[in-house]
């Protein structure tokens with residue numbers, strides 16, 4: 001068979017390790033092609049052969065050898081539907097199956113192509129860890145490591161100056177990165193989108209925390225929202241709609257309320273997506289790549305590989321498409337944070 005591999009959406013550590021595992025598992029019985037820049041490359045017909053030499057040394061290499069694109073949806077292509085061009089491209093190149101390594105957006109597009117008869121296997125990718133049916137996406141552990149490291153570094157300067165340091169993480173509408181990163185880095189307050197918080201309450205709790213220990217660390221997810229729904233970050237920011245920047249806004253608002261105590265913000269941004277994958281992510285990427293290649297060999301399509309418990313399983317793309325996995329109420333990590341007295345999560349959610 002001729003099999004094409006693509007990486008879609010935002011990059012993350014471990015993409016190259018998946019490409020390597022898929023390619024090495026399928027060669028030499030099958031021919032493997034890499035599609036450039038996600039679905040963009042299928043519309044533009046940009047495919048190139050991948051052999052063992054092409055994927056050498058990729059295991060610990062960040063980014064994606066194939067390039068990616070997070071706005072290339074063939075079904076909404078410059079005001080028209082270009083899905084027919086993708087089908088034509090696949091037929092013309094003789095590609096019989098497609099391995100789509102992507103997040104919720106790319107897997108949703110993949111599911112639409114599967115419904116059109118394309119033989120597809122998905123591999124869940126995202127630092128956000130928010131893909132339905134999958135408990136751990138590769139890239140997440142690497143992002144959490146960046147957040148934890150940043151908090152640990154910021155603690156010494158926070159302590160030296162008696163300051164409150166606010167660290168903003170990525171994660172879109174899911175709080176996984178802030179939650180695990182905040183726990184791993186010893187944050188005093190963790191603010192996630194799933195738990196809207198009250199600014200005055202947070203400020204007064206931080207005041208107490210500073211009085212007690214001299215400084216405080218706040219880990220805020222970029223999608224965190226204020227309780228009550230009466231005041232949004234957009235309003236505070238004067239109309240900004242893109243995610244990213246809540247840390248600076250929060251630092252400003254806390255600064256107004258904490259009197260003498262200075263507040264500073266650090267935006268981690270794309271640092272969380274760059275660099276080498278952690279050992280955990282290298283292993284997970286390799287497991288996912290090998291599992292996807294196995295699906296191809298066994299003729300199992302219309303599924304994505306996924307991690308459930310400690311097992312690599314197959315989940316129908318139809319149950320993943322268009323959905324997001326957010327931190328559910330009652331999740332053990334929320335209770336864990338609550339028991340530790342981490343502000344913002346200090347109300348227990350399960351009996």
Ligand code: F6P
Nearest residue numbers: 010070126127128170171172243
């Ligand atoms: O979905 C991954 C992610 O890194 C989000 O956490 C973040 O909001 C977004 O992508 C940033 O996208 P961009 O690379 O377009 O700035």
